[in-house]
Every structure is written in C-alpha cells, then in structure tokens.
Amino acid sequence: MELAFPEEDVPRNLLPYDGESLYYGRIFPPQQAEHYLRWFLNSIPWQHDEAVIFGKHIVTARKVAWYGDSHYDYTYSGKTRTARPWTPELLAIKQEVERLGGSQYNSCLLNLYADGSQGMAWHHDDEKGLGAHSDIASVSFGAERRFDFRHKLSKTKVSQYLPSGSLLIMRGRTQACWQHQVPKSTKVTEPRVNLTFRRMLLAETRIAREDESGSIR
Ligand SMILES: O=C(O)CCC(=O)C(=O)O
Ligand SMILES: [Mn+2]
Numbered sequence: 001m002e003l004a005f006p007e008e009d010v011p012r013n014l015l016p017y018d019g020e021s022l023y024y025g026r027i028f029p030p031q032q033a034e035h036y037l038r039w040f041l042n043s044i045p046w047q048h049d050e051a052v053i054f055g056k057h058i059v060t061a062r063k064v065a066w067y068g069d070s071h072y073d074y075t076y077s078g079k080t081r082t083a084r085p086w087t088p089e090l091l092a093i094k095q096e097v098e099r100l101g102g103s104q105y106n107s108c109l110l111n112l113y114a115d116g117s118q119g120m121a122w123h124h125d126d127e128k129g130l131g132a133h134s135d136i137a138s139v140s141f142g143a144e145r146r147f148d149f150r151h152k153l154s155k156t157k158v159s160q161y162l163p164s165g166s167l168l169i170m171r172g173r174t175q176a177c178w179q180h181q182v183p184k185s186t187k188v189t190e191p192r193v194n195l196t197f198r199r200m201l202l203a204e205t206r207i208a209r210e211d212e213s214g215s216i217r
Pocket of ligand 2: 123124125180
C-alpha cells in the first residue's frame with residue numbers, strides 16, 4: 001500500500017482571486033521531515049538577517065541563509081548577500097518540489113524561527129532580481145506556523161497552517177496583489193525552518209546590487 005503523501009485534494013489554490021498560491025499539504029512523511037529539520041538546525045551556517053530601513057541599520061531576531069546555483073549576489077532591504085553552493089539535502093528537496101510544481105528554481109532563501117516569538121511581518125517578494133510574476137516554492141520543517149495572505153486592495157485575508165514537510169507554491173499575480181506574513185505566536189515553543197526556492201534573473205541580480213533601496217521585510 002502506498003503512503004498517502006501528498007495529501008488528498010491537493011494542490012489547492014488558497015487565494016479566491018488575483019493569484020495562484022497552491023497548497024500541496026505534506027509532501028514529506030513526518031520522519032523524513034524531522035530528519036531534514038535536525039540536519040538544517042545543526043548544519044546550516046545561520047546568521048541574523050540585516051536590513052537598512054529608513055536609513056537605520058536593523059538586525060532581525062530570525063536567522064537566514066542563502067543558497068544557489070552560483071556565487072551570485074542578491075540584494076534586498078539594502079543589504080547584499082552571496083549565495084552558498086547547494087548541499088545534497090537542499091538539492092533533493094528542490095528536485096521533489098520541481099517535480100511536483102513543474103517550475104525550476106536556481107536559489108533558496110532559508111529562514112530559521114527559533115520559536116513563536118519570531119515571525120515575519122507583512123510583505124510581498126518583489127525584488128528586482130525575481131522578475132514579474134515570480135514563482136516561489138515554500139517548504140516548511142518543524143513547528144507548525146500560521147501563514148496569512150492579505151489582499152492589497154480589498155484587505156481580504158486567507159490563512160493556512162503549514163505543518164512540517166508541507167509545500168506551498170506562490171505564483172502568478174500572488175506577489176503583485178497580495179502580501180503575506182508569518183505572525184508571532186506565544187503558543188509556539190519549537191523551532192521552524194522555512195525554505196523558499198526562487199528563480200533569480202541573474203542579469204537583473206547584478207543590477208540589483210547597485211540598488212540600495214530594496215523593499216522592506
Ligand atoms: O517563513 C515563511 O513561511 C515565509 C517566508 C517568506 O515569506 C520569505 O522568506 O519571503
Ligand atoms: Mn515572502
């Protein structure tokens with residue numbers, strides 16, 4: 001008998017209009033997701049994220065890491081990062097996500113939320129290097145967190161809990177028309193690692209390096 005991964009009735013578009021955000025449920029069984037979580041917690045060279053917002057230098061509580069096909073630079077929130085080369089673990093996850101979603105990615109931003117006191121504020125991912133109608137695949141490991149969308153004009157909200165091993169793909173007009181956030185929660189006491197696979201336009205990424213006005217996140 002085959003295991004019921006991914007869940008039934010998936011993928012399902014979470015957004016009622018103006019975008020496609022496909023929720024696939026758990027694409028990795030709990031044991032495998034736990035294995036990946038432990039590996040990420042122990043082996044990734046996590047660093048606090050930095051940003052320049054309204055001329056002020058800010059260091060986030062959340063930690064990040066950036067991986068990709070080559071050592072290209074990527075600028076957002078006024079700071080330039082250089083991608084590290086893929087690890088076998090990240091490549092295996094990327095391959096599974098690409099198989100399920102049918103899109104190709106050349107980079108991945110990893111976020112580590114130590115517990116529910118850390119979150120990510122409302123934003124959309126529209127950095128120049130991503131191009132229009134960006135396609136972002138988000139895979140979660142560890143503590144289940146709520147993920148919210150809010151339509152920029154109508155303010156309509158949509159929420160989805162993202163369990164360990166689950167996949168969400170944001171594409172089409174999602175970033176243009178909706179913002180998203182990971183709200184803080186006093187109930188969450190365990191860490192969560194989130195991977196966002198992205199397709200960077202390399203020519204524009206180099207240009208973005210000159211641009212110190214990157215978006216606020
Ligand atoms: O942690 C998440 O689920 C979202 C991460 C995110 O929105 C981002 O890295 O841009
Ligand atoms: Mn985002």
